Amino acid sequence: MADRKVSVIAPARLHMGFIDLSGSLGRRFGSIGVALNEIATRLSIVKAAELNVTGPSAARALKCTQRLCKELNVSDQILIDIEAAIPEHVGLGSGTQMSLAIGSALNGFYNLGLTTRDIAKITHRGMRSGIGIGVFEQGGLVVDGGRGEQTITPPVVSHMDVPEQWRFILIFDQRGQGLHGEQEIKAFKELPVFSHKEAARLCYLLLMQGLPAIAEGNISLFGDVITQLQNSVGEHFASVQGGVFTSPEVAETMQWLEQQGAVAIGQTSWGPTGFCAVDNAQKADALIEALQDKFSCFNQLSFVSASARNSGGDVFITDDMSS
DSSP states (O other): OOEEEEEEEEEEEEEEEEESSOOOTTTTTTEEEEEEEEEEEEEEEEESOOEESSSHHHHHHHHHHHHHHHHHHHOOOOOEEEEEEOOTTSSSSSSHHHHHHHHHHHHHHTTOOOHHHHHHTTTTTSOOOOHHHHHHHHEEEEEEBBOOTOOOSSSSSEEEEEOOOOOEEEEEETTTTOOOOOHHHHHHHHHOOOOOHHHHHHHHIIIIIHHHHHHOOOOHHHHHHHHHHHHHHHHHHHHHHTTSOHHHHHHHHHHHHHHOOOEEEOOTTTTEEEEEEEEEEHHHHHHHHHHHHTTTOOOEEOOOOOOOSSOOOOOEEOTTTTT
């Protein structure tokens, strides 16, 4: 392995909401999400005299690497260089993608023959949502089937390509982070029971409107389904996150974007990042320029245009680094 280098790209994702938080049919959660092109964790691994991790989110990556090397019974005499990392705890799946990126790098470096699901199980990912695992495997739009009694990682029950011209506008609030870790576990325990009728309505909307709309490239109908799902789940989470949106400033910008014709209005995971969709890059760029002007007083906010990534994570193995 002395001359081997393994590089991994793990895409960020938008978590567009849970489908059945009640688990009334025996499967809890179930969720929908989309992989993104422009935001990703990128890292590489090479042989070294001792374990060293450099780059953004190095502390998190170091703990993950130590745990994985121990679990997999492989040497930790490696250097992990992180070129870019998904921002932590803002709703883009940073923890899952870091775990899958490092696990995939070790898998390629040591020829372990592991699948993405194997790595997710070892790193305890997919305990609620399977979106992060699904987008690493396949990219695109993913719907997972939630957790049943025998579930190890939530299965992907639908995978579709997103039209390449669509763009998602992301609104970041630099001041805060969404719930995570023990706070997230506590919040789920404190939530009220989710209505069985509402879960059934969301499932029907997604199956008979949202997914066909993706197949036919109908962004308005798709966006309406996502907005309804987000409003329903956001209101359910409001008691533990302070409102439908975690950030009041993000909420204000999202309301304005909806008035300008943007669709799929929502917050990814626990936020504070908000998102919406428009049908082309020019419209996204124009709206971001208008946002920067209109909401210049919200100097903690930033705006990004992103496209959907219709492929999963990438793993590149080079065995002769001198060539």
